[in-house]
Amino acid sequence: MRKLTSTLLAAVALAAFSAVPASAQDLVVATAGPITGQYAAFGEQMKRGAEMAIADINAKGGVLGKKLKLEIGDDACDPKQAVAVANQMVGKKIVFMAGHFCSSSSIPASAIYNESGILQMTPASTNPALTEEAANKKWNNVFRTCGRDDAQGLVAGKFLASQYKGKKVAIIHDKSAYGKGLADETKKAMNAAGLNEVMYEAIAQGDKDFTALVSKMKAAGVDAMYLGGYHTEAGLLVRQSREQGLNALLVSGDALVTDEFWKITGPAGQGTLMTFAPDPRKLKTAEDVVKKFKAANYDPEGYTLYTYAAFQAWAAAVAKAGSTDTAKVSAALKGMSVDTVLGKLAWDAKGDVKDAAYVWYVFKDGKYNEM
Secondary structure (H helix, E strand, O other), X not given: OHHHHHHHHHHHHHHHHHOOOOOOOOEEEEEEEOOOOOOHHHHHHHHHHHHHHHHHHHHOOOEOOEOEEEXXXXXXXXXXXXXXXXXXXXXXXXXXXXXXXOHHHHHHHHHHHHHOOOEEEEOOOOOOHHHHHHHHOOOOOEEEOOOOXXXXXXXXXXXXXXXXXXXXXXXXXXXXXHHHHHHHHHHHHHHHOOOOOOEEEEOOOOOOOOHHXXXXXXXXXXXXXXXXXXXXXXXXXXXXXXXXXXXXXXEEOHHHOOOHHHHHHHHHHOOOEEEEOOOHHHOHHHHHHHHHHHHOOOOOOOOHHHHHHHHHHHHHHHHHHOOOOHHHHHHHHHOOEEXXXXXXXXXXXXXXXXXXXXXXXXXXXXXXXXO
């Protein structure tokens, strides 16, 4: 009985210690994304970027003389979970959210953050509606460190129209805010450049069997398939296409920016093309931070550095504003440029990054590299 009592007392003490809130001297900030689920590779990128940024900012004295405390939310790229996470973060009294990852999560969560006066800067949500709708409602709390799908789709659409002139292209999307949005922007640009698709099809997130779709594309003689969607479905689609004898090139967007794609496809992924910003790991401005990540045996691919940059941008704007008040920080961001790991960033009146660029990457022998 004495042993049991000691164990229970220890457990109670540990629980009480774990429940100690952040110091009144701390500023609570957060990131949120798919920490679990089929897109967890991207949640890991965001988590790593946030943790390194917080550690580096705190090592330099914090923000306004206060240390930052990081909260991490898991929305699994599900809109309902994203709203729940947003409400949880409001309860934790965060002053900044670097998130979410999926556009379908960021858009509904942005309303919660706006109501509570919390500035949100997504490192990865590219659907134009996120900032367009916020601007139309005269919100001042929504920003990005990434580009938008109308810019990304323009690059992809022009490429398909020029490289597949007189050939057959299928446009496919996964019904998500990101996937359908990107596919539609690509389709619009491709059509405007003179090439019409032979097929426009929808799949669902979580689908694993694409036999019928591949058969339909094979019968239509499709030469290239553009997918607006994420790496898991993309990987299965291209692998099953090769197994069924369809050699159409897979072209997609920035949600393939993880080596996890190749783990799904194996050699079938060879030659797959995707659009993404110029590799931030190669930037001089990111050199020191990349070295620190690699010293910790982590490759800061994809949106790792975009998340890091979000915290840098917010911290710089708070310092300029002399306050964490969202209206003041928002005004500061829209009136300044910030030196980040991504280089110098500046924002327009809607909270979008100015002059965001997209380039082409190709998967080869298990890795993706700029073309």
